[in-house]
Amino acid sequence: MTVIKTEALVLKSIPFKETSSIVQLYTKEKGKVSVIAKGARRLKSPFRGYLEPLSYVEVIYYHKPTREIQTLSKIEFIQTFFQNSTEITDTAYAMAVMECIDKFIHGHQKDERIFLLMVNVMKFMDSNRDFIKEAFIYFLLKISATLGYKTDFSTCSVCKQPLKSALYEPSTGRIICRRCADFQERVLLLRDEILDYMRILEKVDLEAGLPKFQLAKPSIDVIDFLVSYISYHLDFPVKLKSLEILANLEFNIEEK
Amino acid sequence: MSSLPDSLQNLIEQLSRFPGIGKKSAQRLSFYLLKSSREEAVALAKAIIEIKDRIHTCSHCHNISEVDPCKICTDPKRDHSTICVVQEPMDVLAIEKTGYYRGLYHVLGGVLSPLNGIGPDDLNIQDLLHRLSDIKEVILAINPTRDGEITSIYLSKLVKGKEIKVTRIAQGLPIGIDLEFADEITLTRALEGRTNIL
Ligand SMILES: [Zn+2]
Ligand SMILES: [Zn+2]
Numbered sequence: 174m175t176v177i178k179t180e181a182l183v184l185k186s187i188p189f190k191e192t193s194s195i196v197q198l199y200t201k202e203k204g205k206v207s208v209i210a211k212g213a214r215r216l217k218s219p220f221r222g223y224l225e226p227l228s229y230v231e232v233i234y235y236h237k238p239t240r241e242i243q244t245l246s247k248i249e250f251i252q253t254f255f256q257n258s259t260e261i262t263d264t265a266y267a268m269a270v271m272e273c274i275d276k277f278i279h280g281h282q283k284d285e286r287i288f289l290l291m292v293n294v295m296k297f298m299d300s301n302r303d304f305i306k307e308a309f310i311y312f313l314l315k316i317s318a319t320l321g322y323k324t325d326f327s328t329c330s331v332c333k334q335p336l337k338s339a340l341y342e343p344s345t346g347r348i349i350c351r352r353c354a355d356f357q358e359r360v361l362l363l364r365d366e367i368l369d370y371m372r373i374l375e376k377v378d379l380e381a382g383l384p385k386f387q388l389a390k391p392s393i394d395v396i397d398f399l400v401s402y403i404s405y406h407l408d409f410p411v412k413l414k415s416l417e418i419l420a421n422l423e424f425n426i427e428e429k
Numbered sequence: 430m431s432s433l434p435d436s437l438q439n440l441i442e443q444l445s446r447f448p449g450i451g452k453k454s455a456q457r458l459s460f461y462l463l464k465s466s467r468e469e470a471v472a473l474a475k476a477i478i479e480i481k482d483r484i485h486t487c488s489h490c491h492n493i494s495e496v497d498p499c500k501i502c503t504d505p506k507r508d509h510s511t512i513c514v515v516q517e518p519m520d521v522l523a524i525e526k527t528g529y530y531r532g533l534y535h536v537l538g539g540v541l542s543p544l545n546g547i548g549p550d551d552l553n554i555q556d557l558l559h560r561l562s563d564i565k566e567v568i569l570a571i572n573p574t575r576d577g578e579i580t581s582i583y584l585s586k587l588v589k590g591k592e593i594k595v596t597r598i599a600q601g602l603p604i605g606i607d608l609e610f611a612d613e614i615t616l617t618r619a620l621e622g623r624t625n626i627l
Binding site for chain 1: 448449541542543544545548549550574576578579583590606610612613614617618621
């Protein structure tokens, strides 16, 4: 048994037995880790308050490689993102980042780049609420590349000719040109302005900020495209519940 | 362990599935029952079956009840213009114990939890919306977890605009706790929720 000290983001927390919680973390040192926080739901627990999703913490836990769930020993608060946000849109996109990590990454898959990407995106989202959707698109592009499925918006993946306007073929996971599209299959049109925007986003350094260009309503399509693209390559379907809840609320409010 | 008779072993296993009951406690309870009279054991078994047969959920508020609608929903002495929204039936019990609140309740049956796959359709949200016609105030008394927070905001956005006041119970420090032991998040909430003293 070794003692691990590492920074971590809390993905989710589920009540366990009377007073404990099982907490899923994405850690800097060990990737995805589940820990049991004994007595965490007791009023006087030193863990209480730190184990909610979107918390950025430093943890010390006992690590046994043979065990699925490790034992949390200590926790130190660094930052909590979107505390007291009354905008469900903001929280939904932030939760969607956690959800992506929960769903896209299996096993431990330690990767410091993923951890840093998450922290940077969270910090950016929290202080640039007007660009939250754009930051999420940025996150999807980067996580896709980090997982080994870098999007290519410059050449058609069939004929290798430079892409002008592009189509996405969900059944093959390919970004292709009009000439190569087999219109028997369902295709998604990636409009030129969106294509241009993603080309820029791919090269952006988040710390320097995102281009001052907000996507209009169709940005949801881009998110659908990217989630579908990543799902295709990971070989299992992913639906983001955080965004589903948001869409459901928007629908209900419109109904009213 | 294997030396125990099968029926006793079975009871121990059944009891150890209870929250807060380990193998040791389950054994102690089982031996206690073994020694108690037949009448006592039958009374216990009957009580267990009775709750399963007789307790249902109220079709108005989704609280547990033997009658439908429940006694709270039909009590003319209660304030029928206020609904307090809670996660679980246990929360109704906790608030009732204070004796402070005299309105109605609505039990959601959980909270929105995107990472655990729980969305609006998994909770009693539509039924809440159907109850709002004569309501003046909706009090959200949902646990101050991240998921609880999302649920509170979600509900307030849904209910808003219907000329109903939406309030949320205060979040802050428990009575009798030393400030130095409070976590940063609770303390921030307590500061934000500060009130005039004079
Ligand atoms: Zn082509
Ligand atoms: Zn009722």
